[in-house]
Amino acid sequence: MNRNDRSIVALVMLAHGMVHTYELSIPIFVSIWLTEFDVVNLGLTQVEVTAATLGVVVTAGYGLFGVGALPGGVLVDRIGSRRLISLCLFGMAGSFVLLGLSPNLVVVTLALLCWGAAASVYHPAGLALVSKGVDERGTGFAYHGIAGNVGIGLGPLLTAVLLMFMEWTTVAMLLSLPALAAGAYAMRAEFDENAAVDADTGGSSKADAGVDSLGEFVAESRRMVAGGFVVVFLVVMCSGLYYRGVLTFLPDLLSGLGTFEPVPLASLLPAGLAGALGVTADSGQTLQPERYFYSGLLMVGVLGQYAGGKLTDRLPVEWGLAGSFAVLAVLAVLFLPVVSAGLVPLLAFGAVLGFFLFVIQPFYQATVAEYTPAGTRGLSYGYTYLGVFGVGALGGALAGTILTYATPAALFATLAGIAAAGAGFGLYLARRSGKAAASEVASD
Structure with a gap:
């Protein structure tokens, strides 16, 4: 791979790993929330916290993670992959800061919704960036997938280890730091998003x-x-x-x-x-x-x-x-x-x-x-x-x-x-x- 390829692949590997780190760390927290919270105070009424309640809460965040993929794909063509990936990383960091500050399950729900919205734009943005910017596209997709799987495995492991020594709110705050650093890197990384676009075909991407x-x-x-x-x-x-x-x-x-x-x-x-x-x-x-x-x-x-x-x-x-x-x-x-x-x-x-x-x-x-x-x-x-x-x-x-x-x-x-x-x-x-x-x- 050339220098541009390596710069893009490094970014998407980092971002993809972050997305799945947070995605699969959430079930670790679920078992804690079941004992941490007794009721959800909705003002006019209170709802008992059960597995069903938390299932709805987690589904809201995960659902937005999926639903946002379609508009995310549209945004990629409008503002570019770099900006969306940066927004994704900073948004996920902010979401876990909010999660760490959550005094009740209502704020937990809000934090998960923010995470879902932020994370939803990554896949269309990351895949578009690889398809349009990396000449060795197949290799780029391979490394991209590997990084996602590393995040899937290591995210819950890191969360479990930290929970042995710290409160879950502190762990959530600490987990925001990698995404914050990754977002800063995304803003400073140098690459051409359209390096793999074939100019001879009128500027159409290899993956239009x-x-x-x-x-x-x-x-x-x-x-x-x-x-x-x-x-x-x-x-x-x-x-x-x-x-x-x-x-x-x-x-x-x-x-x-x-x-x-x-x-x-x-x-x-x-x-x-x-x-x-x-x-x-x-x-x-x-x-x-x-x-x-x-x-x-x-x-x-x-x-x-x-x-x-x-x-x-x-x-x-x-x-x-x-x-x-x-x-x-x-x-x-x-x-x-x-x-x-x-x-x-x-x-x-x-x-x-x-x-x-x-x-x-x-x-x-x-x-x-x-x-x-x-x-x-x-x-x-x-x-x-x-x-x-x-x-x-x-x-x-x-x-x-x-x-x-x-x-x-x-x-x-x-x-x-x-x-x-x-x-x-x-x-x-x-x-x-x-x-x-x-x-x-x-x-x-």
């Missing part, structure tokens, strides 16, 4: 979105629907619902099942180090094993992303989707029996779940490319993020409601049904693709 007006937006959206994108959208929606449904309350769910018991921090540290850190036997500071299980599960996702990317080049993406969803359905059914079997089986199971949660992502990303016109690929991915992060955010509210009014068994049965539906949509696409291929052969 092809939508410049509201009328064209509507027309191209209808064109995608007519081309079968509706089924692809249902696929990504199922992926998002399962993803949020299984992850949002996972740390709290594990802590309540008795598999992981809190470990006094003083028993793990040498006496000298414990004294220096102010950790005593009666301080109440504990290590919460379920948080590290959650972080480890997400780290395995790096391997899943890599394997999924390789497999998209070796088998039809439709069958990859169907198979991955089928495995996720089986894993949902097996979750509670494995939890009861002991720690070692659960650790192995967590690795498999983390792997397949992320192996499916390259398959649906490749499927979007297969089923949409090249000229509206940017719009297509905007709808994709709307499905995964926007509609998919409802998985958090769904999980919270089921855990409040039903049982964990009901939750995982529901998740199995969502995955089974995704497998069915994958099989439908595979059958449709097979018919199209057979028709083409017959016509030849």
